[in-house]
Amino acid sequence: DQQVKQNSPSLSVQEGRISILNCDYTNSMFDYFLWYKKYPAEGPTFLISISSIKDKNEDGRFTVFLNKSAKHLSLHIVPSQPGDSAVYFCAASGGGADGLTFGKGTHLIIQP
Amino acid sequence: EAGVAQSPRYKIIEKRQSVAFWCNPISGHATLYWYQQILGQGPKLLIQFQNNGVVDDSQLPKDRFSAERLKGVDSTLKIQPAKLEDSAVYLCASSTFTAGEETQYFGPGTRLLVL
Numbered sequence: 210d211q212q213v214k215q216n217s218p219s220l221s222v223q224e225g226r227i228s229i230l231n232c233d234y235t236n237s238m239f240d241y242f243l244w245y246k247k248y249p250a251e252g253p254t255f256l257i258s259i260s261s262i263k264d265k266n267e268d269g270r271f272t273v274f275l276n277k278s279a280k281h282l283s284l285h286i287v288p289s290q291p292g293d294s295a296v297y298f299c300a301a302s303g304g305g306a307d308g309l310t311f312g313k314g315t316h317l318i319i320q321p
Numbered sequence: 322e323a324g325v326a327q328s329p330r331y332k333i334i335e336k337r338q339s340v341a342f343w344c345n346p347i348s349g350h351a352t353l354y355w356y357q358q359i360l361g362q363g364p365k366l367l368i369q370f371q372n373n374g375v376v377d378d379s380q381l382p383k384d385r386f387s388a389e390r391l392k393g394v395d396s397t398l399k400i401q402p403a404k405l406e407d408s409a410v411y412l413c414a415s416s417t418f419t420a421g422e423e424t425q426y427f428g429p430g431t432r433l434l435v436l
Contacts, residue, residue, distance in 0.1 A: 213363070241422060252325070252412055252427035253364070260422060298363050302423070308354060308377055309425060311363025 212236045213301050215312035223320050228286040230315050232299030235280065239301040243309065244273060244284045247296045256297075257284070286317075294319045323347065325428035327413050333434045339401040342431045346394065346415030352376075354425060355388055355398050356412040364412055370396060403435045 214233045222228045232242075240261040245253035259266040259273045259282065266273050272285045286293055296316050300309040326345040334340050346353050351372050356364035367386065369377040373393040381388070385404070390396040400407055410432050414425040 243424070245427075250429070250432075252327075252414075252429045255424055255426060258422065258424065300363070307423070308366035308369050309364070311365070313361065313363050 210235075211312075212239075213299055213310050213312040215297075215299055215315050217315050218313070219316040219318065221318045221320055222289050224291060225288045228284075228289045228293065228317055228319070230284040230286075230297050230299075230317065232282050232284075232312055233280060234282075234301050236301070236303075236310070237280075238303045239310070241302045241307075242273070242275060242282050243300045243302075244271075245298045245300060245311075246293075247298060247314070253298055289317075289319045291319050291321065293317060325413055325415055325426055327411075327428035327431055329431055330429065331432045331434075333436065334403055335436050336405055337402040339399065340403055340433065341397050341399045342411050342413075342433075344396045344398070344413030344428060346396070346413070347417070347426055350415035350417055350426075351393070352416045352423075353390060353396050354414040354416070355396070356414065356427075358410040358412055358430070360409070367398070400433075403433075405435050408433055408435045 243258040244256040246256050247253045257271045275282045296314045298314045299312040353370045355367040358364040368381045368388045370390045388398045410430040412430045413428045416423050416425040
């Protein structure tokens with residue numbers, strides 16, 4: 210049973226537009242959420258995180274929104290750039306020093 | 322600051338052989354994780370260490386997988402004997418806390434192919 214779901218295996222967005230990646234979770238014990246970006250043949254790179262006490266966190270072009278009642282979070286990238294083309298993983302933990310539960314990832318393709 | 326180091330980067334073995342992977346975490350990071358990422362899936366936690374002690378190994382197939390972190394720094398993950406379904410990328414991560422929140426940093430991974 211997948212506790213973290215990324216239902217879009219791939220997403221294509223035009224350069225300069227907004228990219229929105231979605232993630233749903235089922236475990237109510239999750240209280241900390243992270244997004245990782247992964248290029249081929251490299252390990253995942255930390256992008257941005259959000260604690261369950263917040264509903265928004267922003268870092269430059271990246272914003273993560275959390276809707277606890279819907280158990281849904283999203284990552285917004287604006288404006289999208291060619292270097293943003295990668296696989297994006299949503300991950301969740303129960304807080305503290307805890308192993309992460311990952312979604313299957315969404316392959317974002319930024320078209321010129 | 323140097324990142325998480327892993328070796329080897331690639332390994333090809335035949336089923337029933339043994340294999341070992343090595344990880345050197347970021348300096349000062351007490352917590353170390355091993356994940357298995359099968360093609361098309363997200364990483365799945367295998368084992369978590371806090372210094373040289375095991376915190377969580379509930380998802381480690383202990384009949385064939387073992388891991389150690391003897392001096393609380395480097396760690397090795399071993400598979401003996403390997404099966405075809407062990408073909409995956411094995412990722413090591415170490416973590417740090419900022420304002421009470423943990424962030425895990427991943428190494429480049431070891432890509433294992435079992436034939």
